[in-house]
Amino acid sequence: MDSNQSGLLHKECFVTIGATAGFEELLIAAVSEDVLNTLADLGFTDLTVQCGTMNEYFRKIKPRDSKGLRITNFDFKARGLENEMKRCQSRNGVSQEGLVVCHAGAGTILDVMRLGLPLVVVPNVSLLDNHQEELAAELERQGYVVKSSVSGLSVAIKAATANSRKSWTTSNPKNRGIAPIVDEVLGHKEEDTKFRLD
Amino acid sequence: MAHIAVLQLIIAGSLMILTTLTLRVLYVLRHIRRSNVTQLKGKPASPFHMVIVLGSGGHTAEMMSLIRDIDPKRCKHRTYIVSSGDNFSSGKALEIEKRIQSNCSSTNTSLVTLEGQDDASFGMWDIKIVPRARKIHQSLITAPASSLWCLLGCLKALYTTARDSKVSPGEFPDIIVTNGPATAVIFIFAAILLKILGLVPVSKLRIIYVESWARVVTLSLSGKILLKLGICEKFIVQWEVLAKSINGSGRNRVEWPGFLVE
CATH class of the missing domain: 1.20.5 (Single alpha-helices involved in coiled-coils or other helix-helix interfaces)
Incomplete structure (x- = not known):
């Protein structure tokens, strides 16, 4: 009902904090007045939040005034988050291209980039594991994603939806995984045999 | 006296x-x-046996992407190493197989051969379980007993893998591929131990280590240990920044072929 109010197409922002660690600050930021206003201004109709172990907590902080956005939340999806992410894709006559905001988990980032969606990565600085931060920083430097702190989320959302981004799926056209490397290593074996026969 | x-x-x-x-x-x-x-010469056509060491969630998901283009017609036997109690990875092995097998079958992409089933076109795949090297948050150093237990389990797994080989029964696998879970380090130790004792020819059990895509600036603990010991035939990193910081201007200790995950 809400989505058709102003005759707009479905436009969804999906926020995911991952399955293992809680990320309270990102949940708070995602429904802050600042972010909700920004999303509403950009024509978003839906905000879906994956809360993991903090689903109960999110229910408590969910604001009464949602700035016209339909806010939904859930804890986990056993089959993964592909369906939620795909709802953010643009489909002719159904939806406009949305946005994904995620913690800096490598698997989640890859899933989003494979779908070609705009992505804001918010590393969880309370985790001691700082290599996630490094991953997000390098991906931003190369133009695949926008990295953000919790406090800068609304600015990052504007940047991610406005700027063009580098396409992940075409980043390495020769990419065939390790298949060619296996061939190469096996190739040595044949050469070694020849070497010995000589 | x-x-x-x-x-x-x-x-x-x-x-x-x-x-x-x-x-x-x-x-x-x-x-x-x-x-x-050594430089590569020509594409070998002979069938081979590959061992894939799976780990926890993230490592296993990434491995699925890494080996997506392996040709099951040539890689006639794929053995997946899974830690005991890791049902997620056991399930993923089947998913990986679905992906690999669908690459070369034009029809019925949903069909997949069962574990241990010997198929004329897709060869065979199986799973070997090894004891856990360490529990979450337990470091390699503080866990000598469980590491030793894991090592023995890996040695046993290598022998049963050789015994069950569909490529050449009794022969050890040609390739070991891993992307760095703790179990992989122990499994590679077991392989090297057998080579040092002369129980496995040096041309077998060649090790390909691919550092996780998530490691941009520093290696993982597994990566650091394996690189230091110099026991991998191929040591791959997926980020140029990381390759440059390790190789410096000197010899190429690691290779950077670009992104391998997709």
Whole structure:
């Protein structure tokens, strides 16, 4: 009902904090007045939040005034988050291209980039594991994603939806995984045999 | 007097064993390094047996992407190593197989051969379970007992894998692929141990290590240990920044072929 109010197409922002660690600050930021206003201004109709172990907590902080956005939340999806992410894709006559905001988990980032969606990565600085931060920083430097702190989320959302981004799926056209490397290593074996026969 | 003679014998014996062992270690390591720099010549067509060491969630998901283009017609036997209690990875092995097999079947992409089933076109795949190297948050150093138990489990897994080989029964696998879970380090130790003891030819159990895509600036603990020891035929990193910081201007200790995950 809400989505058709102003005759707009479905436009969804999906926020995911991952399955293992809680990320309270990102949940708070995602429904802050600042972010909700920004999303509403950009024509978003839906905000879906994956809360993991903090689903109960999110229910408590969910604001009464949602700035016209339909806010939904859930804890986990056993089959993964592909369906939620795909709802953010643009489909002719159904939806406009949305946005994904995620913690800096490598698997989640890859899933989003494979779908070609705009992505804001918010590393969880309370985790001691700082290599996630490094991953997000390098991906931003190369133009695949926008990295953000919790406090800068609304600015990052504007940047991610406005700027063009580098396409992940075409980043390495020769990419065939390790298949060619296996061939190469096996190739040595044949050469070694020849070497010995000589 | 008898005491001293026995002692002398023990010392002499130990020295001999130590010398032999050192020479053997040097020989094995030299072989691994030499194959690092040899250039490839032609595509080998013979069937081969590959071991894939799976780990926790993230590692396993990434491995699925890494081996997506392996041709099951040539890689006739795929053995997946899974830690005990890791049902997620056992399930993923089937998913990986679905992906690999669908690559080369034009029809019925949903069909997949069962574990242990010998198929004319897709060869065979199986799972070997090894004891957990460490529990979450338990470090490799504080867990010598569980590591030793894991090592024994890995040695056993290598022998049963060789025994069950569909490529050539009794022969050890050609390739081991891993992307760095703790179990993989122990599994590779087991493989190297067998090579040093001369129980496995140096041309078998060649190790390909691919550092996780998530590691941009520093190696993981597994990666650091394996690179330091120089026991992998191929050591791959997926980020140029990381490759440059390790290789510097000197010799190529790691290779950077670009992104391998998709």
